[in-house]
Amino acid sequence: MLKTVRNIIRQSNKIVFLTGLGSIVECGGRDLWASDIFYSIEKKYHMCPEQLLSAGEFSSRKERFYEFYKKEVISYLPHPDETYEIMKSVEEQGNLESVISFNIFGLEKLAGIENLVEVAGSVYNNYCPKCLKTFDVDYLLSSRSIPYCDECKKALRPNLRLLGERVDNDLYTQAAIHCFNADTIIVLGADLGSSKIQYVTGHYKGSNLILLSKEEKYGDRFADYTFYGNIKDNMKKLFV
Numbered sequence: 001m002l003k004t005v006r007n008i009i010r011q012s013n014k015i016v017f018l019t020g021l022g023s024i025v026e027c028g029g030r031d032l033w034a035s036d037i038f039y040s041i042e043k044k045y046h047m048c049p050e051q052l053l054s055a056g057e058f059s060s061r062k063e064r065f066y067e068f069y070k071k072e073v074i075s076y077l078p079h080p081d082e083t084y085e086i087m088k089s090v091e092e093q094g095n096l097e098s099v100i101s102f103n104i105f106g107l108e109k110l111a112g113i114e115n116l117v118e119v120a121g122s123v124y125n126n127y128c129p130k131c132l133k134t135f136d137v138d139y140l141l142s143s144r145s146i147p148y149c150d151e152c153k154k155a156l157r158p159n160l161r162l163l164g165e166r167v168d169n170d171l172y173t174q175a176a177i178h179c180f181n182a183d184t185i186i187v188l189g190a191d192l193g194s195s196k197i198q199y200v201t202g203h204y205k206g207s208n209l210i211l212l213s214k215e216e217k218y219g220d221r222f223a224d225y226t227f228y229g230n231i232k233d234n235m236k237k238l239f240v
């Protein structure tokens with residue numbers, strides 16, 4: 001199968017990569033849903049990560065939202081590894097249609113990838129809802145409790161899709177168009193059974209949906225080819 005998929009990739013010039021949680025964990029990112037972390041968060045905050053990162057929490061209990069967000073989310077920023085360097089090299093060779101990120105840690109941008117749709121937002125984009133001035137992660141981390149705009153004193157917000165908020169239709173439409181245009185889609189550490197991912201991959205017309213995943217998931221049956229194990233190692237086997 002490896003030889004077949006390497007040949008498919010060699011003949012592809014409109015590749016879409018779709019990055020999920022598995023691809024950030026290998027870069028030192030934190031999986032808030034891993035059972036030990038999930039349990040310690042529930043114990044400490046008496047809520048699960050979804051509830052803590054919800055629109056309701058942000059609008060009515062900002063102090064707790066930011067306590068959680070600063071301590072548990074943006075204190076653990078991952079750095080791009082070779083997986084992201086390989087995607088960048090595909091872009092440099094002119095064979096990239098787009099990277100569609102379902103993560104919030106901006107690893108693709110850090111790796112210099114330009115053809116990118118961040119459907120879930122990015123921790124690196126924070127803004128004042130009143131004057132729209134933008135602020136970096138360090139500004140948030142150095143604020144004592146809730147970070148405020150230094151000009152109009154409004155509480156800042158991270159540009160993320162919070163639970164309970166509507167998805168950004170424009171971004172999902174862009175992602176769906178890229179999948180429609182793609183000759184090959186390579187999914188890195190995401191669950192193909194999730195409805196958000198199905199929405200975008202549902203527009204793909206080809207038969208080269210390749211999944212790289214650490215472990216088996218229910219949605220894997222939607223893939224045409226699957227490689228289990230370390231994502232970075234499998235990326236190297238396929239591309240290098």
Ligand SMILES: [Zn+2]
Pocket residue numbers: 128129130131132133149150151152153154
């Ligand atoms: Zn402002």
